[in-house]
Amino acid sequence: MTDPAATHGLWADLARPNLSPAETDFSIIGLPFDGLASARKGAAQGPQRIRFWSQHLTPFSEDRTRLADVKICDLGDIKITHPESDFERIRQKVAALPNVPILLGGDHSVTIPIFQGQRQRFAGKRLGVLWVDAHPDLCDDFNSSRLSHACVLRRGMEFGIKAEDICMVGLRSWEDQEIDLIENGGLNVYSAADAAERGMKNIVKEIHQILSKCDAVHISLDIDCLDPAFAPGTGIPEAGGLNSREVITLIKSLQGLPLVGLDVVEVAPPLDPSEATVFAALRVIMEFIAVITRQKHKP
Numbered sequence: 233m234t235d236p237a238a239t240h241g242l243w244a245d246l247a248r249p250n251l252s253p254a255e256t257d258f259s260i261i262g263l264p265f266d267g268l269a270s271a272r273k274g275a276a277q278g279p280q281r282i283r284f285w286s287q288h289l290t291p292f293s294e295d296r297t298r299l300a301d302v303k304i305c306d307l308g309d310i311k312i313t314h315p316e317s318d319f320e321r322i323r324q325k326v327a328a329l330p331n332v333p334i335l336l337g338g339d340h341s342v343t344i345p346i347f348q349g350q351r352q353r354f355a356g357k358r359l360g361v362l363w364v365d366a367h368p369d370l371c372d373d374f375n376s377s378r379l380s381h382a383c384v385l386r387r388g389m390e391f392g393i394k395a396e397d398i399c400m401v402g403l404r405s406w407e408d409q410e411i412d413l414i415e416n417g418g419l420n421v422y423s424a425a426d427a428a429e430r431g432m433k434n435i436v437k438e439i440h441q442i443l444s445k446c447d448a449v450h451i452s453l454d455i456d457c458l459d460p461a462f463a464p465g466t467g468i469p470e471a472g473g474l475n476s477r478e479v480i481t482l483i484k485s486l487q488g489l490p491l492v493g494l495d496v497v498e499v500a501p502p503l504d505p506s507e508a509t510v511f512a513a514l515r516v517i518m519e520f521i522a523v524i525t526r527q528k529h530k531p
């Protein structure tokens with residue numbers, strides 16, 4: 233992908249096309265699929281637009297952490313036509329990775345095999361999840377599908393991710409079948425209203441304490457965690473969401489935790505001509521890379 237207007241190379245000059253995952257810090261995998269989105273589609277175009285605009289980023293985090301030595305291996309996309317069989321390839325890919333995966337959705341259903349792959353990669357270990365989303369995705373079945381983007385975390389719990397090792401942030405929309413698990417399931421729930429009323433700075437302290445008990449922590453971030461003012465390009469925009477500053481504060485607060493992967497999903501470029509939603513996703517990815525980079529360089 234070359235862009236005559238690009239100011240930087242792919243992934244802010246950090247892509248290393250000649251290196252393998254084992255020789256790099258991060259693997260990028262695109263999952264261009266929106267076949268299981270329930271409302272508006274468009275997330276299938278997420279990976280392509282996120283990659284495209286990554287050529288306009290500089291290799292720095294917002295606090296000027298220098299990222300120039302970070303090595304990224306972009307493994308391209310996994311094409312998904314029939315999720316029942318194609319999700320298996322995502323699981324296998326994630327399970328076998330020697331470095332930290334950053335996965336680009338796609339609707340949130342793609343996280344189902346990502347959870348499976350991470351569960352396998354860290355078998356016998358305590359796998360925690362930071363779930364950042366307007367929606368809990370705890371439905372057992374949605375629109376007659378158990379692979380729907382509304383069932384993702386429910387499937388993850390069935391794969392063995394424990395309620396007490398899951399922190400949910402930004403929630404504000406509920407299905408009737410999710411209420412019992414949310415209220416009585418032992419999950420650590422921080423709604424968007426909690427963030428606004430208690431302050432993200434206070435919430436992140438609790439989250440850090442909870443997830444520090446885990447051996448490995450995966451982050452699943454649905455861009456609809458953000459208020460539609462900050463990320464309108466998503467299938468189901470929900471008013472009253474987090475702002476960009478709160479989400480960056482949350483990501484930066486994860487310093488010191490055993491982070492093992494990130495997926496950023498539900499970025500639907502056709503629904504946002506400004507492409508601010510794509511840039512919001514890129515900022516999340518760069519701050520995640522910076523957290524891990526700072527951790528590595530800590531004496």
Ligand SMILES: [Mn+2]
Pocket residue numbers: 340365366367454456457498
């Ligand atoms: Mn969502």
